[in-house]
Amino acid sequence: xxxxxxxxxxxxxxxxxxxxxxxxxxxxxxxxxxxxxxxxxxxxxxxxxxxxxxxxxxxxxxxxxxxxxxxxxxxxxxxxxxxxxxxxxxxxxxxxxxxxxxxxxxxxxxxxxxxxxxxxxxxxxxxxxxxxxxxxxxxxxxxxxxxxxxxxxxxxxxxxxxxxxxxxxxxxxxxxxxxxxxxxxxxxxxxxxxxxxxxxxxxxxxxxxxxxxxxxxxxxxxxxxxxxxxxxxxxxxxxxxxxxxxxxxxxxxxxxxxxxxxxxxxxxxxxxxxxxxxxxxxxxxxxxxxxxxxxxxxxxxxxxxxxxxxxxxxxxxxxxx
Ligand SMILES: Cc1cc2nc3c(=O)[nH]c(=O)nc-3n(C[C@H](O)[C@H](O)[C@H](O)COP(=O)(O)OP(=O)(O)OC[C@H]3O[C@@H](n4cnc5c(N)ncnc54)[C@H](O)[C@@H]3O)c2cc1C
Numbered sequence: 001x002x003x004x005x006x007x008x009x010x011x012x013x014x015x016x017x018x019x020x021x022x023x024x025x026x027x028x029x030x031x032x033x034x035x036x037x038x039x040x041x042x043x044x045x046x047x048x049x050x051x052x053x054x055x056x057x058x059x060x061x062x063x064x065x066x067x068x069x070x071x072x073x074x075x076x077x078x079x080x081x082x083x084x085x086x087x088x089x090x091x092x093x094x095x096x097x098x099x100x101x102x103x104x105x106x107x108x109x110x111x112x113x114x115x116x117x118x119x120x121x122x123x124x125x126x127x128x129x130x131x132x133x134x135x136x137x138x139x140x141x142x143x144x145x146x147x148x149x150x151x152x153x154x155x156x157x158x159x160x161x162x163x164x165x166x167x168x169x170x171x172x173x174x175x176x177x178x179x180x181x182x183x184x185x186x187x188x189x190x191x192x193x194x195x196x197x198x199x200x201x202x203x204x205x206x207x208x209x210x211x212x213x214x215x216x217x218x219x220x221x222x223x224x225x226x227x228x229x230x231x232x233x234x235x236x237x238x239x240x241x242x243x244x245x246x247x248x249x250x251x252x253x254x255x256x257x258x259x260x261x262x263x264x265x266x267x268x269x270x271x272x273x274x275x276x277x278x279x280x281x282x283x284x285x286x287x288x289x290x291x292x293x294x295x296x297x298x299x300x301x302x303x304x305x306x307x308x309x310x311x312x313x314x315x316x317x318x319x320x321x
Pocket of ligand 1: 036037081082083087089114116183227230259261262280
């Protein structure tokens with residue numbers, strides 16, 4: 001993905017809100033932001049060949065603000081685009097779905113803790129590469145880490161400093177040094193530290209150990225986000241428990257599908273592996289195609305998903321060796 005990090009705004013208001021507005025204005029859809037799905041009910045039915053199948057028949061959701069609970073009863077289909085925490089919540093509230101082993105198994109999976117940091121420095125620190133990995137440092141307390149030099153990857157733009165491009169000719173009070181994005185995965189050992197201490201671990205220990213010139217740079221601003229138990233944990237043995245794209249399958253419950261970075265895509269498996277946004281994105285198209293195939297009787301053109309390109313020769317040689 002061609003991603004840009006910006007200092008102002010959030011993913012919800014910069015990306016999701018405009019998408020929701022477009023879907024509502026141009027496609028007459030109703031996007032229920034700020035709501036949480038509770039119970040999904042399933043009833044017995046039969047398919048066009050009179051074979052017994054199950055059908056998701058209603059969905060209840062709660063509005064965060066008003067605390068009002070609403071039930072939608074004319075359900076055509078559902079895509080559970082949930083992470084492990086969300087899946088656990090929905091399946092716990094939905095005894096009908098919990099009876100189906102694919103869903104109760106998926107609801108048993110746990111996520112890892114992740115910490116995300118941004119640091120704005122007063123000096124530009126040159127590094128050999130813009131994308132880097134921290135591994136096996138004592139200071140990581142069991143976590144793995146990455147650090148990306150945003151000023152190198154996307155240019156040291158005004159947006160990276162929370163300023164608009166129009167104001168770029170105005171004299172800057174803050175000197176524009178390097179901007180670093182550091183993420184810690186499996187970060188349980190760091191979660192209890194204060195934000196200030198996490199930044200100190202980075203600026204006093206980790207970054208100078210990787211690139212000594214970081215010791216000369218001062219922090220101008222910093223931000224820390226903690227995400228407990230939210231990121232898919234691809235632990236040994238978890239593969240078989242992950243939800244299939246097809247949910248319980250077309251022969252059992254054809255109108256419920258699953259999407260997200262952790263779904264197993266079966267014969268529609270994609271080259272984007274791992275806990276990544278690309279996999280989540282692709283699985284959404286595949287789940288939508290699959291839901292239409294199993295529930296919509298009219299003609300439709302499935303969304304074409306692009307496969308990843310072949311591995312580069314140097315990588316293939318490395319794997320062979
Ligand atoms: C700090 C951090 C850094 C990351 N860095 C990268 C990176 O550099 N590159 C990359 O590719 N990936 C990265 N990831 C991983 C990436 O965010 C995930 O792979 C991606 O978000 C997975 O998308 P998803 O749709 O499967 O799940 P999610 O994004 O987790 O979406 C699930 C959604 O379900 C909603 N939900 C939960 N319960 C309910 C309910 N009951 N009712 C309604 N909605 C519900 C949640 O609010 C959430 O919005 C990072 C993750 C974190 C936390």
